[in-house]
Amino acid sequence: DGGITQSPKYLFRKxxxxxxxxxxxxxxxxxxxWYRQDPGQGLRLIYYSQIVNDFQKGDIAxxxxxxxxxxxxxxxxxxxxxxxxxxFYLCASxxxxxxxxxxxxxxxxxxxxxx
Amino acid sequence: xxxxxEDPQALSIxxxxxxxxxxxYKTSINNLQWYRQNSGRGLVHLILIRSNEREKHSGRLRVxxxxxxxSSSLLITASRAADTASYFCATAPLFTGFQKLxxxxxxxxxxSP
Numbered sequence: 001d002g003g004i005t006q007s008p009k010y011l012f013r014k015x016x017x018x019x020x021x022x023x024x025x026x027x028x029x030x031x032x033x034w035y036r037q038d039p040g041q042g043l044r045l046i047y048y049s050q051i052v053n054d055f056q057k058g059d060i061a062x063x064x065x066x067x068x069x070x071x072x073x074x075x076x077x078x079x080x081x082x083x084x085x086x087x088f089y090l091c092a093s094x095x096x097x098x099x100x101x102x103x104x105x106x107x108x109x110x111x112x113x114x115x
Numbered sequence: 116x117x118x119x120x121e122d123p124q125a126l127s128i129x130x131x132x133x134x135x136x137x138x139x140y141k142t143s144i145n146n147l148q149w150y151r152q153n154s155g156r157g158l159v160h161l162i163l164i165r166s167n168e169r170e171k172h173s174g175r176l177r178v179x180x181x182x183x184x185x186s187s188s189l190l191i192t193a194s195r196a197a198d199t200a201s202y203f204c205a206t207a208p209l210f211t212g213f214q215k216l217x218x219x220x221x222x223x224x225x226x227s228p
Binding site for chain 2: 004031033035040041042043044045048050058088090092102103104105106107108109111
């Protein structure tokens with residue numbers, strides 16, 4: 001069953017803790033993305049990666065970190081430096097090989113709540 | 116920075132009616148895409164229209180693009196209760212190549228039986 005999986009679905013964090021959100025894809029896509037969505041808002045780009053071992057900051061990277069050691073995996077760490085981390089986090093991927101076909105495929109999301 | 120703005124923010128219609136939502140953007144684009152999001156879920160791609168296209172159809176969906184006005188519209192014909200969702204436009208700005216999409220703020224559509 002091809003697609004993108006995110007885990008966990010719900011995550012609770014105490015203030016001052018780092019937490020890591022998982023994103024895995026078996027679509028053989030080169031590019032992967034992390035977005036943050038606040039209630040009633042659109043998506044804001046946190047980080048993206050075009051290829052393994054390379055990633056770029058998006059619009060709101062402060063307080064977040066990522067790694068891309070494998071093509072299939074793009075985990076996001078929400079650090080204690082992120083002052084307002086409560087949000088819905090979405091991971092996406094894109095084939096990246098054919099110009100003009102930059103449709104993104106999304107995972108089901110992780111809802112992070114800071115207690 | 117979000118460059119897409121959608122209008123209206125919320126739309127409530129009856130089943131069988133048509134739903135139209137609009138998107139405006141600020142910079143030149145490679146293409147514009149529409150996505151749907153059911154409550155608490157990920158986004159699902161609906162349709163992509165390239166900058167050299169003016170209209171595109173897919174089933175009950177019709178998308179138009181006016182690059183001179185930097186705007187697009189999504190029409191859903193003969194709406195169903197299952198169409199209830201948030202709809203987002205996303206643009207692939209020219210200056211980012213094909214690397215990033217910029218999402219609008221979304222239109223929340225409620226279709227009542």
